[in-house]
Amino acid sequence: MANLTRRSFLKGSSICLTALGGMQLGLRMNPAQAAATGDRFVVYLFLRGGMDGLNFVCPTAGPDRIAYETARPNIHIRTSGTTAALPLGSSNFGLNFAATGLHQLYGQNKLALVHGCGFPQGQITRSHFDAQDYLESGTPGSSSIGTGWLARHLASSGQVPDAALIPSLIAGSNSPTSLRGRRDNMVLDDASSFHPNANNFTLDGQPAYKFSTTKTLRELYAGSGNLDVVGTGAVDTIELVDTLNIANYTPSTGAIYPTTGPATTLANQAKLIANIAKRNIGLQVATLDYGGWDTHENQGDGTQGDLNQNQYANRIAGLSQTLLALHTDLAVSGLGDRMVVVVQSEFGRRLRENANRGTDHGSANPMLLLGDRIRGGLYGTFGGLNPGQLYQNEDLATTTDYRRVLSEVVTSHLGNNDLASVFPGYAYGSGLGLLPTDLLFKTGFDSA
Numbered sequence: 398m399a400n401l402t403r404r405s406f407l408k409g410s411s412i413c414l415t416a417l418g419g420m421q422l423g424l425r426m427n428p429a430q431a432a433a434t435g436d437r438f439v440v441y442l443f444l445r446g447g448m449d450g451l452n453f454v455c456p457t458a459g460p461d462r463i464a465y466e467t468a469r470p471n472i473h474i475r476t477s478g479t480t481a482a483l484p485l486g487s488s489n490f491g492l493n494f495a496a497t498g499l500h501q502l503y504g505q506n507k508l509a510l511v512h513g514c515g516f517p518q519g520q521i522t523r524s525h526f527d528a529q530d531y532l533e534s535g536t537p538g539s540s541s542i543g544t545g546w547l548a549r550h551l552a553s554s555g556q557v558p559d560a561a562l563i564p565s566l567i568a569g570s571n572s573p574t575s576l577r578g579r580r581d582n583m584v585l586d587d588a589s590s591f592h593p594n595a596n597n598f599t600l601d602g603q604p605a606y607k608f609s610t611t612k613t614l615r616e617l618y619a620g621s622g623n624l625d626v627v628g629t630g631a632v633d634t635i636e637l638v639d640t641l642n643i644a645n646y647t648p649s650t651g652a653i654y655p656t657t658g659p660a661t662t663l664a665n666q667a668k669l670i671a672n673i674a675k676r677n678i679g680l681q682v683a684t685l686d687y688g689g690w691d692t693h694e695n696q697g698d699g700t701q702g703d704l705n706q707n708q709y710a711n712r713i714a715g716l717s718q719t720l721l722a723l724h725t726d727l728a729v730s731g732l733g734d735r736m737v738v739v740v741q742s743e744f745g746r747r748l749r750e751n752a753n754r755g756t757d758h759g760s761a762n763p764m765l766l767l768g769d770r771i772r773g774g775l776y777g778t779f780g781g782l783n784p785g786q787l788y789q790n791e792d793l794a795t796t797t798d799y800r801r802v803l804s805e806v807v808t809s810h811l812g813n814n815d816l817a818s819v820f821p822g823y824a825y826g827s828g829l830g831l832l833p834t835d836l837l838f839k840t841g842f843d844s845a
Contacts (some may be wrong), residue, residue, distance in 0.1 A: 435632055436556070438680045440670060440723070441575055443533070444716070444742035446690030450748065450762035451793065452697075452709060453496070454510055456782070457482050458489040464782035468749040472699050479702040482712075487511070488775055495704060495714040498721030499765070508765065509726065509831050513780050513796035515744065515761040515775075518805060521788070521795070523758035525691070528743035533574035535800065535820045544578030546819055547682050549736035550807055551579060553818035554681075561679025562637060568666035573684050575770040583721060584636070585669065646672045649729035658704075660715020663687045669738065671726040674736065681811075687716060690742060694753035714732050716740075724767055733769035737810045737832070740765035741799065747791045750780055759792035763804050766831055776829045793818045801825065809834045 400618035481492025484499040501506040520538035535546030587664035616624040654664040697707035704711040746756035788794040
């Protein structure tokens with residue numbers, strides 16, 4: 398052990414590399430502060446790849462139905478049989494047949510669907526990279542601002558006190574643009590990997606079983622320089638995670654997260670968010686990613702009820718089951734009114750199916766919001782699928798600026814009225830009525 402160096406130690410210890418890769422860098426914490434009470438938070442779930450919104454929320458009657466079936470002779474969602482769309486009340490729209498969990502929440506008035514969300518005219522792009530950057534930056538048409546909308550919310554809200562041990566949680570391995578510019582993000586993909594005193598690593602290729610990871614880290618970062626401060630902050634975070642024992646978690650009764658299929662990782666990450674939220678340690682925002690939506694071919698025939706044969710419906714089923722489980726997990730614990738989940742994708746798909754029975758990049762798409770405070774239902778205006786109604790005669794037209802939806806969440810749920818900082822250059826007029834507007838809610842961190 399005489400030749401132990403920071404480099405060799407960090408090279409051999411994956412837990413330390415994870416911690417130093419973005420978890421609460423520079424934030425000095427005392428686990429005794431964990432008695433602080435949490436408050437409202439938002440979960441921002443990004444469906445990367447461009448989800449086909451027209452096969453998620455589809456017209457089931459009227460002129461739009463005729464145009465929909467004509468343009469999608471093979472892949473349209475049916476109105477009868479085992480793959481029939483799930484009715485959304487008395488409207489002329491239905492949910493994908495695989496979205497049974499979300500349909501249950503809709504029936505409970507806990508799910509809102511907003512038609513035609515996207516970018517304003519002149520700022521529409523069909524590039525995955527640009528569209529994702531614009532959405533998460535909160536500045537359509539420009540990615541030069543250098544920060545994400547969630548990071549700016551946290552910076553401008555004035556509601557993130559020192560006692561908030563984990564104000565922002567990235568449930569995954571990659572930091573999203575929405576939190577770019579924020580230094581106190583916890584990046585955590587797999588809670589089971591955090592065993593700070595586990596002796597299952599090596600040093601310079603040799604097994605090392607006789608010492609504590611965190612004890613050694615504290616010795617390595619015992620100085621007063623900037624690197625030492627950052628390193629010690631990371632160790633504090635590792636010990637916090639260990640103290641919370643988040644690797645051992647039992648969801649609330651009735652919360653059934655998927656354990657197989659494409660959404661298994663998403664489900665584990667959603668479970669992690671529920672776990673952290675229940676700890677009452679100041680969670681304000683959490684992010685999730687769920688990719689695989691770029692369905693240019695074999696998206697899924699409208700008659701395929703076997704999810705193993707229908708890639709699109711299989712992903713919808715996993716998404717739906719995960720979101721139902723997450724909502725149930727918090728609601729049964731009495732915390733359902735603290736959470737709002739926002740779900741969006743960078744763009745929708747074109748109306749017409751392509752020659753490979755898939756869909757190509759489009760523009761407007763529905764957004765989903767769920768939670769106990771959400772006023773469920775259909776919102777916004779469906780732009781129509783007939784000639785003269787489509788954007789560039791190909792895509793569903795944008796009828797709701799996506800920032801209007803996010804602005805209502807920021808003001809009416811998170812209590813932050815500084816929208817000029819969160820969405821610079823955007824003039825927010827009014828919300829859609831998705832949430833009650835009780836801005837003067839009491840924060841759990843108030844000293845009174």
